[in-house]
Amino acid sequence: MEDKRRRWGKFLLEVIVLAALFTVVQYLIATGLLNRYYQINLTLMGINIILAVSLNLINGFTGQLSLGHAGFMAIGAFASVIMTTLLGYPFMIGILAGMLAAAVAGFIIGVPTLRLKGDYLAIATLGFGEIIRVVLQNIDYIGGPAGISGISKMTTWPVLFIATVITIVVIVNMINSSYGRAIISVREDEIAAEIMGVNTTKYKVLAFVVGAGFAGLAGALYAHYFYIIKPETFNFLKSFDILVMVVLGGLGSTTGAVIAAAFITALNVVLQEYAAVRMIIYALILIIVMIYRPQGLLGNKELTRRSFDKIWSGRHVSSANK
Amino acid sequence: MSKKGFSKKVALLVLAVFMLAIVAGCGGDKASDKASDGDNKVGDTIKVGINCELSGAVASYGDNARNGALIAIEEINKAGGVLGKQLEPLVRDNQSKTDEAMNVSAALVDEGMVAQIGPLTSGAVAGSTPVMMENQIPLIAPAATANNVTVDEKADKVRDYIFRMCYRDSDQGQRMADFAIDTLKVKNAAIFGSTSDDYAKGLAKYFQEEFESKGGTIVAVEGFMNGDKEFRGPLTKIRGKNPEFIYVPGYYTEVSVLIKQARDLGLSVPIGGGDGWDSPDMVKVAGAEALNNTYFTNHYSVEDPDPAIQSFVEAYQAKHKKAPDSFAALGYDSVKLLADAITRADSADPVKIKEALEKTQDFTGITGKMSIDEQHNPVKNIVVIEYKDGKLVSR
Missing domain, CATH: 3.40.50.2300 (Response regulator)
Structure with a gap:
């Protein structure tokens, strides 16, 4: 009984915090305090969070090194733009089409490649990501290498915010469900999991499809904010950008992925004026983190209210011991 | 154990200081920007x-x-x-x-x-x-x-x-077609361009349109991808068609190798291209001799007096x-x-x-x-x- 009440209290608190965050930013945008430049980066931040959290499901929780995330993003972007700009359906349908198309692509690619392990899987997904890009480049209907331009801007702050929250909620809940336990067991020891009766292929494909679907969502949001999409934008370097966020945040930590995605986007903003040294500083930070914290900023731990309490009480205890 | 924890703490501290320095540095710069903004209003x-x-x-x-x-x-x-x-x-x-x-x-x-x-x-x-x-x-x-x-x-x-x-791409493709027909007096041509980007595709398209509208014939159309290093197959095919001119829209990275291979195969006809050719690497890779009798449209010439x-x-x-x-x-x-x-x-x-x-x-x-x-x-x-x-x- 008490437990249930506490859970409700926690849920309510989360809702209040999110609503407050939403309202504050909405207010800042409405009053013009947050100018176009910061709005663009806020959008990028949201999209990067979706990408990092969804890739983390595949790389961090399932332990399958995938390097083709940008490919799924591309499919989501192009599928949604075909629906909205070329066929004239509403944005909502575009988003759903983008997610669905990316998830289907994730399934088609996942079934054969997920038999592979480690490096082999990484190479196969890298290859598939590139195949997606090259195929898109050679379809004249979607503009070939020049891509599609003139996409109307429909990714507003409410849409972005809701999409980001839904992504995080769905993935966190999935991980905390029995599916999630099975997925994590695959990461920890595939053979043991199999002996225990876990259908490892099924769970690997499931994680892959869900991750790809949310990458498609990110692609759809991206396309409807930046006016133009072209296949070249979604090359393997984009996949690495996302991978860097996941590794930096800590493989297997959703809060880590969120923090790292936000941090890297913000870093980009802060360093924009120093074009020449930007990449050096960026790389240096990565190197330092990897040397001293190879498990990423948060490792596979989550940052929750309880961990704040822990840090607080821990300090309390240690100071008391002195 | 405690030593490890210590070194970790030090590393985190270094990182924190490092990041603070970046943020502080930027903050400082922003402030000075603002100051100069104020000056600008004076004009x-x-x-x-x-x-x-x-x-x-x-x-x-x-x-x-x-x-x-x-x-x-x-x-x-x-x-x-x-x-x-x-x-x-x-x-x-x-x-x-x-x-x-x-x-x-x-x-x-x-x-x-x-x-x-x-x-x-x-x-x-x-x-x-x-x-x-x-x-x-x-x-x-x-x-x-x-x-x-x-x-x-x-x-x-x-x-x-x-x-x-x-x-524009269209102007450039047309210019080379005019040049081939009016100045070089050729009547048929082959196109062998990059298909990886719209730039080269556009040049090829407008070249073909203009060339044909002026009474020329395109005898062969072949393509390559950016990053390719081997062009002898399509070049042999083109040689079989005996064109008097080859149009090669693309970037110097591929074109330089392509021209060298064309000359090695005995294709001595004039070759033309667009501003993507403009690079000192052309001569370095293809060699001065292979590049004789090649022409490209460009924005200006460094040699212009x-x-x-x-x-x-x-x-x-x-x-x-x-x-x-x-x-x-x-x-x-x-x-x-x-x-x-x-x-x-x-x-x-x-x-x-x-x-x-x-x-x-x-x-x-x-x-x-x-x-x-x-x-x-x-x-x-x-x-x-x-x-x-x-x-x-x-x-």
Whole structure:
């Protein structure tokens, strides 16, 4: 009984915090305090969070090194733009089409490649990501290498915010469900999991499809904010950008992925004026983190209210011991 | 155990200090920017945004165009500036990405630029376009050649604030077709171009249209992908068709190898291409001999004896220890055109600059004398350059 009440209290608190965050930013945008430049980066931040959290499901929780995330993003972007700009359906349908198309692509690619392990899987997904890009480049209907331009801007702050929250909620809940336990067991020891009766292929494909679907969502949001999409934008370097966020945040930590995605986007903003040294500083930070914290900023731990309490009480205890 | 914990703490501390330093450094700079903003309102500089590809896939374009643009700004400032004010360049890197190009433009608008030079590629310009249109600030694209950069083809409307300094893909393809038929007097040709990008595809398309409309015959069409190194298969096929001319639109990385292989196969016919050929690497890779009897359309020639060109080439060489390529020249001209427009508008107001740019007549830059047409394209001569024993000679 008490437990249930506490859970409700926690849920309510989360809702209040999110609503407050939403309202504050909405207010800042409405009053013009947050100018176009910061709005663009806020959008990028949201999209990067979706990408990092969804890739983390595949790389961090399932332990399958995938390097083709940008490919799924591309499919989501192009599928949604075909629906909205070329066929004239509403944005909502575009988003759903983008997610669905990316998830289907994730399934088609996942079934054969997920038999592979480690490096082999990484190479196969890298290859598939590139195949997606090259195929898109050679379809004249979607503009070939020049891509599609003139996409109307429909990714507003409410849409972005809701999409980001839904992504995080769905993935966190999935991980905390029995599916999630099975997925994590695959990461920890595939053979043991199999002996225990876990259908490892099924769970690997499931994680892959869900991750790809949310990458498609990110692609759809991206396309409807930046006016133009072209296949070249979604090359393997984009996949690495996302991978860097996941590794930096800590493989297997959703809060880590969120923090790292936000941090890297913000870093980009802060360093924009120093074009020449930007990449050096960026790389240096990565190197330092990897040397001293190879498990990423948060490792596979989550940052929750309880961990704040822990840090607080821990300090309390240690100071008391002195 | 405790030692390990200690070293971890130290590492975290270093990282924290490092990041703090970055943030603090930036904060400081922002503050000083604000201060100079205040000065600007009194009015001593005109801010020109330079949104270039300084890193990423096409960093060399952006680098050279920026160098050219900065030389122009330096010259103008030395001569007393524009309307008695100095030009202040705000150089930013868009990482060769469309989204970052938009991001950079938004930041530059925020910093109070009156016009933007760049980006270089058509895709990045398209990324930057909505911000420029929304804020009514003119953009001069030094080298974006796609036809739809300045015109919204779907709505059939000119993009009011977008201008360009180079000719379009269509102009270039047509020029080479005219040159082949009128000057080289050939009657049939083969096309062997890159199919990886719209630039080369566009050139091939417009070349073919013009060539056929002038009574020529295209005997073979082959394609390669950017990054290819082996062209002998398609070249042998082309040799079988006995063309009198081969049109090879693409970039120097592939074209240089392609020409060498063509000559090795005994294809001695003239070969033509576009401004993507423009690089010192052409001679290095293909060799001077193989390049004899090849021609390409370009924006200007470094060898041109015109004093304005030579003084630019000298200034550039003194500063950067290399010859300026077309991007440098176009970047230079873009700034000069902007300065000219500000002078004619007698105002640094972006809307007035845009109106003056639209009215440009007979502006003389180092890439030729030009007027801006109603679609915001420059009307100017296209130079055809011939490789003669490794030297560039304009035809």
